[in-house]
Amino acid sequence: MAQPFPPGARLLARPASATPCPTCGNPTGRGYPDCTACAAEVDAYWLADWGALLSGSGVAEGTQEEKDLAAQVLTAPPGHHPWTCDDWAMRRTPCPECRAELGSGALDCLSCASADQSRWAWPHLAPTDRMHPNEKALRQAVTRLRSAERGRPGVVSFCKLVLPFLLTGETPTRVQARRIRMHLMAGREDELSEATSIAHMASLPTLPWRS
Ligand SMILES: [Zn+2]
Numbered sequence: 001m002a003q004p005f006p007p008g009a010r011l012l013a014r015p016a017s018a019t020p021c022p023t024c025g026n027p028t029g030r031g032y033p034d035c036t037a038c039a040a041e042v043d044a045y046w047l048a049d050w051g052a053l054l055s056g057s058g059v060a061e062g063t064q065e066e067k068d069l070a071a072q073v074l075t076a077p078p079g080h081h082p083w084t085c086d087d088w089a090m091r092r093t094p095c096p097e098c099r100a101e102l103g104s105g106a107l108d109c110l111s112c113a114s115a116d117q118s119r120w121a122w123p124h125l126a127p128t129d130r131m132h133p134n135e136k137a138l139r140q141a142v143t144r145l146r147s148a149e150r151g152r153p154g155v156v157s158f159c160k161l162v163l164p165f166l167l168t169g170e171t172p173t174r175v176q177a178r179r180i181r182m183h184l185m186a187g188r189e190d191e192l193s194e195a196t197s198i199a200h201m202a203s204l205p206t207l208p209w210r211s
């Protein structure tokens, strides 16, 4: 058997810096998933792994065999495929209960909740070098943005703000994440969206109390 827990999202090089998206004008990734250009840049890391799985299995894209392969991936034990392939198989599979993309449906869909929970068995069980904290943060942001109704509005804003910098390999520390959320709650989204890095967002000066 192949080595368990093959890493994901490592076939393509990451961008050195966050550059403006030619379509939406925001740092690339911030428009995920509504801006098609942002979505293509982000999804490319997942698609590269899925494409490798398809060619390794002799399966063509867009065929019934691809759907069958997605079903096989979803029933395989955690760590059998790269985590990106687990995610892509979920995207290709409608939820049997709510018909949304599996794992991204409404909060009260038990089938989606269970699929989403299984998704996170991968990093829980994998040796630490197979999924870096940045990759986990990237996966979390993308997962939350694909099921925007699951997260509170502040969570979605946070994910959109950091995604362009997660792509470049920057990962917020707990303290940085807390500060960015605090700035968001203070209604400073405009200032945050002008920032050129996660560190920059977190280091916005704290405003004096306004009475
Ligand atoms: Zn865009």
Ligand SMILES: [Zn+2]
Binding pocket: 095, 096, 097, 098, 099, 100, 102, 103, 104, 105, 106, 109, 110, 111, 112, 113
């Ligand atoms: Zn569902």
